[in-house]
Amino acid sequence: MTGILKVAFKLLVNDKGKFFALLIGITFAVFLMVMMTSMFAGILKRASATVLNVGAKVWVMDPAVNNVVSTIPMPDYVLDAARSIQGVKYAVPLYSGAALVKLKSGPYQAVTILGLDDATLFGRPQLLEGKIEDIYAENAFFVVKDSEFSKLDNPKLGTEFEINDHRGTIVGIAKVNTSGLFGIPTLYTTFNRAITYIPSTRFTAGYVLIEPKTETAVPFIKAEVAKLGYEALTKDDFIKKISDFYTYHTGLGTNVMLMTIISFLVGLSISGQTFYTFILENLEKFGALKAIGAKGSELIAMILFQAIFTALTAYGLGVGLATLMITVARLRLPDYAAEITYFNLGLAFVMALIIAAISSYIGIRKVIRIEPFDIFRG
Amino acid sequence: MATIAVKAVELNKWFGDGETRTFAVRDASFEAYFGEVLYIVGPSGSGKTTLLSIISGILRPNTGQVMVEGRDLWSLSDDAIADFRLEKVGFVFQDYHLFPRLTTAENVAIPLILKKINWDEALKVAGEYLEIVGLQDKVGLPPVKLSGGEQQRVAIARAIASHPDILIFDEPTASLDGDTGKRIVSFIKEKILNDKRCIIIVTHDSRIFEYADRIMNMEDGKISGLRNGGVHES
Numbered sequence: 001m002t003g004i005l006k007v008a009f010k011l012l013v014n015d016k017g018k019f020f021a022l023l024i025g026i027t028f029a030v031f032l033m034v035m036m037t038s039m040f041a042g043i044l045k046r047a048s049a050t051v052l053n054v055g056a057k058v059w060v061m062d063p064a065v066n067n068v069v070s071t072i073p074m075p076d077y078v079l080d081a082a083r084s085i086q087g088v089k090y091a092v093p094l095y096s097g098a099a100l101v102k103l104k105s106g107p108y109q110a111v112t113i114l115g116l117d118d119a120t121l122f123g124r125p126q127l128l129e130g131k132i133e134d135i136y137a138e139n140a141f142f143v144v145k146d147s148e149f150s151k152l153d154n155p156k157l158g159t160e161f162e163i164n165d166h167r168g169t170i171v172g173i174a175k176v177n178t179s180g181l182f183g184i185p186t187l188y189t190t191f192n193r194a195i196t197y198i199p200s201t202r203f204t205a206g207y208v209l210i211e212p213k214t215e216t217a218v219p220f221i222k223a224e225v226a227k228l229g230y231e232a233l234t235k236d237d238f239i240k241k242i243s244d245f246y247t248y249h250t251g252l253g254t255n256v257m258l259m260t261i262i263s264f265l266v267g268l269s270i271s272g273q274t275f276y277t278f279i280l281e282n283l284e285k286f287g288a289l290k291a292i293g294a295k296g297s298e299l300i301a302m303i304l305f306q307a308i309f310t311a312l313t314a315y316g317l318g319v320g321l322a323t324l325m326i327t328v329a330r331l332r333l334p335d336y337a338a339e340i341t342y343f344n345l346g347l348a349f350v351m352a353l354i355i356a357a358i359s360s361y362i363g364i365r366k367v368i369r370i371e372p373f374d375i376f377r378g
Numbered sequence: 379m380a381t382i383a384v385k386a387v388e389l390n391k392w393f394g395d396g397e398t399r400t401f402a403v404r405d406a407s408f409e410a411y412f413g414e415v416l417y418i419v420g421p422s423g424s425g426k427t428t429l430l431s432i433i434s435g436i437l438r439p440n441t442g443q444v445m446v447e448g449r450d451l452w453s454l455s456d457d458a459i460a461d462f463r464l465e466k467v468g469f470v471f472q473d474y475h476l477f478p479r480l481t482t483a484e485n486v487a488i489p490l491i492l493k494k495i496n497w498d499e500a501l502k503v504a505g506e507y508l509e510i511v512g513l514q515d516k517v518g519l520p521p522v523k524l525s526g527g528e529q530q531r532v533a534i535a536r537a538i539a540s541h542p543d544i545l546i547f548d549e550p551t552a553s554l555d556g557d558t559g560k561r562i563v564s565f566i567k568e569k570i571l572n573d574k575r576c577i578i579i580v581t582h583d584s585r586i587f588e589y590a591d592r593i594m595n596m597e598d599g600k601i602s603g604l605r606n607g608g609v610h611e612s
Contacts, residue, residue, distance in 0.1 A: 002494075003487075003491035003492075003494070003495070003496070003497045003500060004491055004492065006491075006497055007477075007480070007484070007488065007491060010479060010480055010484065011477060011479050011480070014479035014480070015479055282477075284473075284475055285475055285477050287475075288469075288471060288475035289488070289492075290460075291436055291463065291469055291471075292463065292464065292469060292488065292489055292492065292536075293460050293461065293462075293463040293464025293465070293467075293489065293492055294460070294464075294492055295457055295460045296456075298492070371436075371437075372431070372436045372437075373428075373431045373436050373437045375471060375475060376427045376430065376431050376436065376471070376472075376548055
């Protein structure tokens with residue numbers, strides 16, 4: 001650190017009251033921004049849980065599908081046509097729907113049912129208990145052991161329940177990477193059992209999952225599927241489509257954006273006001289420095305250093321606080337959907353720097369305008 | 379023959395334009411020499427501080443020249459003038475303008491730090507200058523813990539730490555009682571002045587006139603008289 005920046009550092013941190021006010025203001029703003037955007041990121045990730053958990057590279061669906069739960073079943077010929085497209089290694093159907101199960105204890109519980117292709121079980125979850133081949137047993141279902149698991153009365157292997165007047169038996173307990181958004185348990189079974197047990201429309205396949213032979217085949221596959229009047233999306237495209245739906249076609253994105261902007265403005269106003277007061281109090285001293293021989297660029301460097309140092313320290317504190325809060329919340333609330341992403345961190349970082357830039361700009365304007373002559377004149 | 383430290387030639391400074399134009403300094407010409415203490419005296423509003431600011435590179439005159447080391451100060455760029463102030467001029471402001479959040483040593487070290495001298499070295503040198511002004515035991519204290527006279531001496535130590543040729547004092551005794559004021563000015567003359575340094579003091583305080591080598595009177599922006607000092611005027 002050069003000498004003049006060390007002077008700036010000491011001027012800043014030795015004024016403990018203002019320094020802490022600045023830190024608290026920006027920390028609070030960063031904390032709120034990270035929390036808001038992390039909750040949004042968590043919600044978006046959970047909204048794409050099925051896509052992430054099943055893991056297929058290409059998803060074929062009705063173009064009107066805008067999120068994973070609102071499936072529009074497609075006729076069987078789409079599956080056949082997909083299998084015949086050049087560049088497709090294999091294609092399988094996926095059933096995705098909702099149902100009510102009646103628990104042994106009496107109450108009904110809504111569940112998400114995923115029906116895997118009978119022949120390949122493509123997209124199956126990792127089993128914690130039970131054997132994969134047991135899925136072919138009579139009435140067999142796998143249950144996902146996630147934060148919603150307890151809503152099915154913590155089933156064990158062999159636990160029975162009722163689904164649309166059919167008996168269901170838990171033959172495997174599975175785990176997945178991401179829980180769903182809507183707080184309901186997930187059951188896996190075979191495609192055929194799913195369409196048999198659950199009231200179905202004429203068409204049954206919600207999605208056709210495609211494994212392309214090569215990555216380069218994907219554009220051609222997309223084009224061929226489009227000719228059928230359907231849409232083929234890569235996993236990332238589908239996740240983006242779901243995110244876009246929640247971001248732009250529900251109030252969620254707007255609300256989170258507003259809250260983030262409000263957090264930014266709160267931080268900016270506290271920081272700007274405090275920094276301005278700090279500069280005003282030291283204005284004559286800066287004028288004296290100018291008179292002694294400090295150049296304008298050195299004074300600007302001092303103020304920028306003070307603002308950036310405060311912003312970065314507060315950024316670290318804010319991110320740390322948000323991480324702590326999310327960690328504690330997850331321990332207490334298994335459903336808690338918040339995820340700190342690099343994007344969130346980058347956004348909060350940029351916001352903190354903007355707070356520092358605007359705060360220091362106000363100070364710099366004052367300091368640049370102060371004339372050493374004013375110091376003499378008193 | 380004494381060497382000229384600063385030569386002011388036909389300096390004019392006015393504020394405002396047209397009918398509102400007011401002259402703060404009018405046709406001021408004088409010379410200040412190395413090895414002397416020159417007082418600029420006069421009533422409030424007579425232009426003392428404006429003249430001091432012009433010759434120390436702080437306020438640009440409307441017309442006229444300030445010659446230092448054979449060159450016109452005000453023909454230099456802003457950065458060069460800032461360098462001139464840092465290298466050649468030491469300031470002791472009326473209100474001292476010490477940083478309350480820094481220690482006395484750090485305050486004194488500021489001109490050295492601006493001259494890009496290493497922090498530890500600057501603090502060491504600052505300690506030596508605090509010893510010259512008799513404050514070696516106050517090195518680690520903030521200025522607010524010092525008396526007015528002690529703060530004045532810290533400001534003097536800061537002004538001389540960078541070995542300036544010209545020392546500028548603005549009302550050095552304004553915030554001090556009579557005895558302390560005299561002691562400070564006596565100290566300046568005995569310990570700070572040498573034959574390679576010129577000290578210019580702006581003051582109202584006639585009690586310290588006895589320490590002047592020459593006294594320059596100003597009235598209404600004009601230099602109205604120049605006389606030898608050493609005479610206590612009532």
